[in-house]
Amino acid sequence: MKSLLITCRTGFESECAQELTEYFSNRGAHGFARLQRDSGFLVFESADGNPLPPVQASELIFPRQCLAIGEHFSELDTKDRISPILEWLGRHINSLSDIWTEAPDSPAGEALNAFCRSFESALVARLKRDKWITPAAPKRLLLFFPSGTECFLCLVDNGRTPPLRQGIPRLRFPSDAPSRSTLKLEEAFLVLLTETEREKWLQPGFTAVDLGAAPGGWTYQLVRRSIKVSAVDNGPMAQNLMDSGLVQHFRDDGFRFQPKKNVEWMVCDMVEKPARVAERMATWLREGWCKRTIFNLKLPMKKRWQETQSCLAALREQAGRDLDIRARQLYHDREEITVYAGPLSRR
Numbered sequence: 001m002k003s004l005l006i007t008c009r010t011g012f013e014s015e016c017a018q019e020l021t022e023y024f025s026n027r028g029a030h031g032f033a034r035l036q037r038d039s040g041f042l043v044f045e046s047a048d049g050n051p052l053p054p055v056q057a058s059e060l061i062f063p064r065q066c067l068a069i070g071e072h073f074s075e076l077d078t079k080d081r082i083s084p085i086l087e088w089l090g091r092h093i094n095s096l097s098d099i100w101t102e103a104p105d106s107p108a109g110e111a112l113n114a115f116c117r118s119f120e121s122a123l124v125a126r127l128k129r130d131k132w133i134t135p136a137a138p139k140r141l142l143l144f145f146p147s148g149t150e151c152f153l154c155l156v157d158n159g160r161t162p163p164l165r166q167g168i169p170r171l172r173f174p175s176d177a178p179s180r181s182t183l184k185l186e187e188a189f190l191v192l193l194t195e196t197e198r199e200k201w202l203q204p205g206f207t208a209v210d211l212g213a214a215p216g217g218w219t220y221q222l223v224r225r226s227i228k229v230s231a232v233d234n235g236p237m238a239q240n241l242m243d244s245g246l247v248q249h250f251r252d253d254g255f256r257f258q259p260k261k262n263v264e265w266m267v268c269d270m271v272e273k274p275a276r277v278a279e280r281m282a283t284w285l286r287e288g289w290c291k292r293t294i295f296n297l298k299l300p301m302k303k304r305w306q307e308t309q310s311c312l313a314a315l316r317e318q319a320g321r322d323l324d325i326r327a328r329q330l331y332h333d334r335e336e337i338t339v340y341a342g343p344l345s346r347r
């Protein structure tokens with residue numbers, strides 16, 4: 001694997017590049033990025049021609065997908081885009097489990113979505129006719145179109161977990177949730193915890209504190225799992241949550257609030273300087289007020305990678321014990337990342 005296609009939230013291409021440079025350099029490999037700001041993707045290449053060690057997006061914060069590039073077609077003929085792709089496939093592989101055609105998650109990419117859908121149908125029909133598609137085949141074809149004439153061809157291993165188109169979990173907004181932020185915590189549970197962890201750690205009857213809770217989108221996710229919540233915010237909480245009998249509302253400062261009894265979870269979505277949030281999260285973990293936490297770090301406009309690193313390092317240092325820290329920029333995050341921190345555990 002000498003070059004990788006990386007997709008991300010638009011505007012975070014250079015954070016991806018910095019994170020990958022450091023990731024590979026820590027593993028004795030060196031690479032560089034080719035990127036265009038706000039494109040929603042970048043290409044990361046080996047600097048010395050040696051293969052880059054394997055990497056999964058789930059190990060990193062900013063990338064949504066890390067895909068080994070099999071071929072790059074820079075100037076496809078709009079009258080016949082299929083032939084060069086079929087010719088390449090014929091030389092390299094003899095069966096595929098599926099075919100996905102994607103565009104960047106960016107304004108330019110959105111304009112290509114209709115094209116991607118029709119190109120995918122045409123290619124699937126053609127490859128089915130030629131008996132190329134076998135559900136048991138170990139690899140899937142992913143064609144990524146930054147424009148109508150440029151295409152990155154990637155062969156993707158079918159792992160144990162089902163892959164997500166564009167690396168994006170499509171979640172349905174629950175109609176009785178009080179804010180769209182609810183999807184952030186739902187996605188965090190899905191992406192940052194394993195299925196077994198969700199079952200073990202989100203049990204009915206557990207207790208939680210939600211700092212910066214109003215109007216209650218995050219509290220909603222806890223209440224729907226029958227977890228009792230102390231919701232801390234000067235703003236009002238949604239009435240349907242208060243009526244659940246599971247929520248106690250404290251009109252307090254989230255940076256001063258302390259629970260009377262230690263809780264299983266503390267979640268925090270307060271809009272504040274990330275360093276201040278990280279320090280407060282470390283205090284909760286150090287004091288044992290919560291066992292686990294999920295919180296957002298709102299990133300500054302500049303030096304976002306440096307800020308991310310320094311906040312996570314401060315969390316580690318100030319918590320006073322080894323922590324399992326998992327951080328991702330979720331699809332439902334904007335200029336922020338979401339972090340899980342808890343006791344060290346085997347995944």
Ligand SMILES: C[S@@+](CC[C@H](N)C(=O)[O-])C[C@H]1O[C@@H](n2cnc3c(N)ncnc32)[C@H](O)[C@@H]1O
Nearest residue numbers: 179181212214215216217218233253254269270
């Ligand atoms: C992004 S909103 C939270 C949205 C909420 N998680 C939801 O899903 O509905 C941020 C909230 O943090 C609260 N907040 C900010 N600073 C706070 C503080 N020092 N103490 C308590 N709440 C605070 C604000 O009042 C606001 O309601």
